[in-house]
Amino acid sequence: MQMSQLVLKTLREAPSEAKARSHQYLLRAGYIRRLSSGIYSYLPLGLRVLAKVSNIVREELDSCGSQEILLPALHPVEIWERSGRIKKMADVLMKVEAKSGDFVLGPTHEEAVIEAVYQDLSSYSDLPATVYQIQTKFRDEPRSRYGLMRTREFIMADAYSFDSDQEGMRSSYSKVYDAYNKIFAKMEIPFEPVEADSGAIGGDVNHEFMSPAEIGEDYYAKCSSCGYRANIEAATRGSKDADAQGVGSELPELLYHYTPEAPGVEKAVEAISDLGVPTKAHEMLKCLVAIDGDQRLVMLLVPGDREARVPSGMRLLEDPEFERYPYLHKGFIGPMNAKENSIYVVADLSVKERSHFATGGNKAGYHVTGAVLGRDFQVDEYRSLVVVRDGDPCPRCGSALTLIRSVEIGHTFQLGLYYSSILENARFTGPDGQQYPYYMGCYGIGVTRLIAVIAEHFLDDRGLIWPVSVSPYQVVVVPLGAARSKEIEEVAETIYSGLLKDNVEALIDDRKLSPGVSLADCDLIGVPYQVVVGSKSLKEGQVEIKVRRDGTTTKMPIEEVPTRIRELLGRSL
RNA sequence: CGGGAAGUAGCGCAGUUUGGCAGCGCGCAGCGUUCGGGACGCUGAGGCCGCGGGUUCAAAUCCCGCCUUCCCGACCA
Numbered sequence: 001m002q003m004s005q006l007v008l009k010t011l012r013e014a015p016s017e018a019k020a021r022s023h024q025y026l027l028r029a030g031y032i033r034r035l036s037s038g039i040y041s042y043l044p045l046g047l048r049v050l051a052k053v054s055n056i057v058r059e060e061l062d063s064c065g066s067q068e069i070l071l072p073a074l075h076p077v078e079i080w081e082r083s084g085r086i087k088k089m090a091d092v093l094m095k096v097e098a099k100s101g102d103f104v105l106g107p108t109h110e111e112a113v114i115e116a117v118y119q120d121l122s123s124y125s126d127l128p129a130t131v132y133q134i135q136t137k138f139r140d141e142p143r144s145r146y147g148l149m150r151t152r153e154f155i156m157a158d159a160y161s162f163d164s165d166q167e168g169m170r171s172s173y174s175k176v177y178d179a180y181n182k183i184f185a186k187m188e189i190p191f192e193p194v195e196a197d198s199g200a201i202g203g204d205v206n207h208e209f210m211s212p213a214e215i216g217e218d219y220y221a222k223c224s225s226c227g228y229r230a231n232i233e234a235a236t237r238g239s240k241d242a243d244a245q246g247v248g249s250e251l252p253e254l255l256y257h258y259t260p261e262a263p264g265v266e267k268a269v270e271a272i273s274d275l276g277v278p279t280k281a282h283e284m285l286k287c288l289v290a291i292d293g294d295q296r297l298v299m300l301l302v303p304g305d306r307e308a309r310v311p312s313g314m315r316l317l318e319d320p321e322f323e324r325y326p327y328l329h330k331g332f333i334g335p336m337n338a339k340e341n342s343i344y345v346v347a348d349l350s351v352k353e354r355s356h357f358a359t360g361g362n363k364a365g366y367h368v369t370g371a372v373l374g375r376d377f378q379v380d381e382y383r384s385l386v387v388v389r390d391g392d393p394c395p396r397c398g399s400a401l402t403l404i405r406s407v408e409i410g411h412t413f414q415l416g417l418y419y420s421s422i423l424e425n426a427r428f429t430g431p432d433g434q435q436y437p438y439y440m441g442c443y444g445i446g447v448t449r450l451i452a453v454i455a456e457h458f459l460d461d462r463g464l465i466w467p468v469s470v471s472p473y474q475v476v477v478v479p480l481g482a483a484r485s486k487e488i489e490e491v492a493e494t495i496y497s498g499l500l501k502d503n504v505e506a507l508i509d510d511r512k513l514s515p516g517v518s519l520a521d522c523d524l525i526g527v528p529y530q531v532v533v534g535s536k537s538l539k540e541g542q543v544e545i546k547v548r549r550d551g552t553t554t555k556m557p558i559e560e561v562p563t564r565i566r567e568l569l570g571r572s573l
Numbered sequence: 574c575g576g577g578a579a580g581u582a583g584c585g586c587a588g589u590u591u592g593g594c595a596g597c598g599c600g601c602a603g604c605g606u607u608c609g610g611g612a613c614g615c616u617g618a619g620g621c622c623g624c625g626g627g628u629u630c631a632a633a634u635c636c637c638g639c640c641u642u643c644c645c646g647a648c649c650a
Contacts, residue, residue: 009600009601011584011585011599011600012584012599012600013586015584015585016586016643019643019644034642036642037641089650091648091649092649107650108650141648142648142649143646143648145643150649156650158650196650206650208650217649411650442650444650480609481608513608514607514608514610514611515609515610515611516609516610516611516612517610517611517612519610519611521611523610524611535608535609536609537609
């Protein structure tokens, strides 16, 4: 491609809306252009990167045995009503009202894919099968940001597996899981699969693929020694060895304090301390009340300085519901009366590490100090109930956990029977002639988000630096001063057309700009290899090959360029 | 949805305090000089000053309402 023909104009300054460096460069180098918040156009260079990334995904999914399809982006609202997700995903759904009815712009495609394939997967002999598509998704994100990182319209590669039993589902899952690992490895970005929470999609086992990055909006916990890795929403905390319950030192008396203006840990700490009993947040016990799957009342006990992580299957009691339980005084709840009111008490593992606590007094306006575990209150069950922090013990081996800031680039789920039990078409006929539900899996890769992640990972103060596998072009030929020198122009042309003949994806900067501008633009655009043709080297019959990533420049005779480029691109030919 | 900031040429910004010709840099077009790391001179094109209302002889500037964008938070397969 001749750069003079390319629809491209680089910008010297980034539009002020862009904050992330990758976003600034993608705008400045003419890859994308914003239409509205979180809505982007892909210009020629950007589209080529998109195609490269998509093709890597396509190749790996094809070779793990899944088949490409294309589902509609526009869904009749009925399929969302049938699955009940019209309510569950109401916050992100983009709705369309038309003369002919109400529609939803698909944010994900579980409903649509079942409608598309159930007739073809109607017998056990049709299973297993995995299909995928690479398609635009729509989500009304409350806050799109960082360019392609988080947008309202984005491209995702989403796959769906259908199996007749759980074992089959696990096998299909691991095929896609392996393919995902290969896909991200080809893009050369750092990533780790981590255990994850299943959120609104539902289901059981699932992993998120996380790429560590400064601009990440997610965290995952990683164990330094045993390989445990889990998203912060799913990570659990182990316990420390210390078992304070048996410690024989004198235990304090249970004392009530009148603290009327002090609901909540922060205010309570202050109020109790002011009354002469110095107390710190971690010495308090936060008592939350939840309802579990069986509609039982559960009290969750968490150290006062920790954020609670409500286990899946439970939900916290909402404010109006407190009226039903007169013995619960919101802001002043304590565990001392749990037993008499048949509340099941679950405490975080770390609660074992202290013998006594300050906590709510179970009377409006009162807190207590000296509530002794085992004497003043009992715990029915211990489990991890806190959002993990740096340095917490690993739930598997007890070593320290580290939190890593990262971006979610993929997510794989074993859905099991989640959708098949809701959607009546999601079933097949077994060998015995009976109807059975599919065991499903679903899998997503944020294709356009990956462009942002790769760009963010590979850049320097001059611009982008694409890995060869996703770069819009592999090589750019840069004649310096071609306007004045016929020879430079011809040599550059020869090299360029030679590269094209070798099926190298080459670009030539034939724009006849001053050398500084041309070189700066090529650095900004980030094509991995530059062949610089200039008067200095040409005097000696040589040209230079510059490796964008490390800036190294090598002079060589013109004839050697094709061989050298082939080597750099790792091709045999 | 809560808190904050900002909307002036394609991009970056000044001008708004104190109402009085709509400006600067980059980019764009033409001519010339320059030419191995974002050169220079001259000439030129390009504006609904976010939108709507109001005050005023006069509004980018003051007042009211709205919209959009960005940042922080809440939210998030």
